[in-house]
Amino acid sequence: MIPSPTTLDRSDPLLPAIPSGKASPSPAVPSPSLPPTADVVVVGAGLAGLACARHLTAAGVEVVVVDSSDGVGGRVRSDLVDGFRVDRGFQLINPAYPELHNVLDVAALRLQPFDAGVAVHRDGRVSAVRDPRRHAAGVVEALRFPLGGVREKAAVARWLLRVTGPGDLKERDSGWSDALDDAEVHGGLRWSVIEPFLAGVLGEVDGTTSRRYVDLVVRSLLRGTPGLPAAGVQAVPEAIAAQLRPGSVVLGTEVRHLGLAPRSIVAETTAGGVNAQAVVVATDVGAAAHLLPKLQEPQVHPLTSYWYVTPSSPAPASREKLIHLDGERGGPVVNTAVVSAVAPSYVPAGDRRGLVSALLLGRDASAGTDARVRAQLARVYGADTAGWELIAVHDVPHALPALTAPFDGPRPVDLGDGLFVAGDHRENPSQQGALVAGRRAADAVLTRLGMGRRRAG
Structure with missing residues (x-):
């Protein structure tokens, strides 16, 4: 049986407690009650919504963030399954993203970097190639790459x-x-x-x-050299949320309708209504289109990730910190990684087993997919995968908004009537895009409130 990806172990010292409005195996921290009024309501506690709330809070605006989930992060979430840390989807944090440094202390994430390069399986052999600027062996590997x-x-x-x-x-x-x-x-x-x-x-x-x-x-x-935070990728949204006023994030509460009043907007939720001067919708594109009928819903690229516990690392030490590709493209997996070799904090202390991720395009969590994934990983790593334990499968339907040509720049965030929208679908499909979109939405709200653009530090 695959453990539910929503099973969280909040006793883990690396993963700060998140207020939860839903039952969980560990003791839940009650979510703050919903206030009847606020200057601004932000719908969605993902990266864009939290970044927007952070900038508004720093400018002195009273903000309440409402999210239907049991924790902050939106698509950027991490779980603990039997002591193993698994991110919902294979996600890396790139310290080269400038907006990350504007909203949090990147050093405090304790990023564990991958090697800059790839290992490619083809014709029965695995060949590695690394960025020669960062790895001494990179030049030789590039020349020998078959x-x-x-x-x-x-x-x-x-x-x-x-x-x-x-x-x-x-x-x-x-x-x-x-x-x-x-x-x-x-x-x-x-x-x-x-x-x-x-x-x-x-x-x-x-x-x-x-x-x-x-x-x-x-x-x-x-x-930049992407890596994984010691506490999982959810450490990023939690670090931003920690900068908001206590009690300003209300979880386990769904916003069902936005009503326009003469001088305010009423956000109707499952916990009651909130009157605000402005509302920022920072949910995934599907939920945003439901709340904002004027919004044109972009196409999205769904992803599925599989996580396996292995008896040991299936790759030799010389290439176990590289992203692995199937150069024959003989299965559903587009990339795979020995996460435990890169991020030891993802494995229980003292546990010598490995943790392997596999990323698939589309929504592919059917019963027969596991066998196909194992067969492909057996070729890529040259290992017997029959005894690998499948501990999590994440179906991420709105993983990445499509950004087809022509790309003419960011989309508007001000929809008029005090309604705003934020998310990577307004900028570009990346963590950088989500954070920038949140800042742009905050600037637009401040302009409406007559406060100009007061950039947060």
Whole structure:
């Protein structure tokens, strides 16, 4: 039996307690009661909503954040299952995102970094390649890497050189597949490395995401080394929530309707109504479209993650801190990682077993998928996966908003009548995008309230 992904062990010292409005196996902390009035109501306690509330609070605005879940974070959540830490979906924190540093102390997350590179399985062998700027062996690995000839490797180098440049917004935007075609990147490197890697980052393998946005993604990966916080990715939203006024986050409460009054907006919730001068909807795109009929709901890319406990690390020490790709693309998994090798805090103290994640595109948590995932991981790691224990499966239906070409910049956050919207679907599908969208929504609210833009530090 797979333990429920909502089973949380709040006795863990690395994961601060979260007020809960729902029953849980461990003692629940009551959520604060809903106030009858507030300057601003923020609907949704994900990254965008919390960032918005933080900026408004710093400007002296009375804010209440309402969320139907049992904890803050939205899609950025972590659970403990039998002492193993599992994030809901395979998520990394990139310290190169500038907005992270504007809302929290990144050093306090105690990031545990992956090695900058990938390990690729193809034709019965696994080959590793790392960023030569950060790993001494990277140059030799690149020269020996068996995939892609000299011409394709040179084309990839030119493509990366262009990506790291300033860019040209006047250039015609198209999908990233077209961008690789234009760069004359064809062959084994593209098929077995670049396309599977970007699929895991973007949530799609069709190559339809805007090349302008993909350039930003690749640039940020080249500038930073993503990692996992010691307490799981949920440490990020909790660090932001900790900066809000005590009692300003109300959990386990659903906002069902927004009503316009002559001089206020009434947020009707399962715990009563709240009168406010402005409401910021910072939920996932589906819930946002329900509350805001004027909002055009963008397409989304769903993801599914599988988490296994293994007898030991299935990868040798030389490459166990790398993202692993199936260069043959012979199954549903787009990437996999030995999380326990990168983040020892994800494993119970003294436990020598391994923790392996596997990421799939789409919603694929059917009964037969586990067998297909195991078969593919057995090839990728060269290990017997029959005895691996499946401890969690996360179906994330609104994982990433689609950002197809042409990408002309951020979408509006002010919908008029005191209604605002925040979320990565207003900026770009990333943690950076969610945080920036939250700040933009806060600035727009402050303008409506006649307080101008008072940037929080």
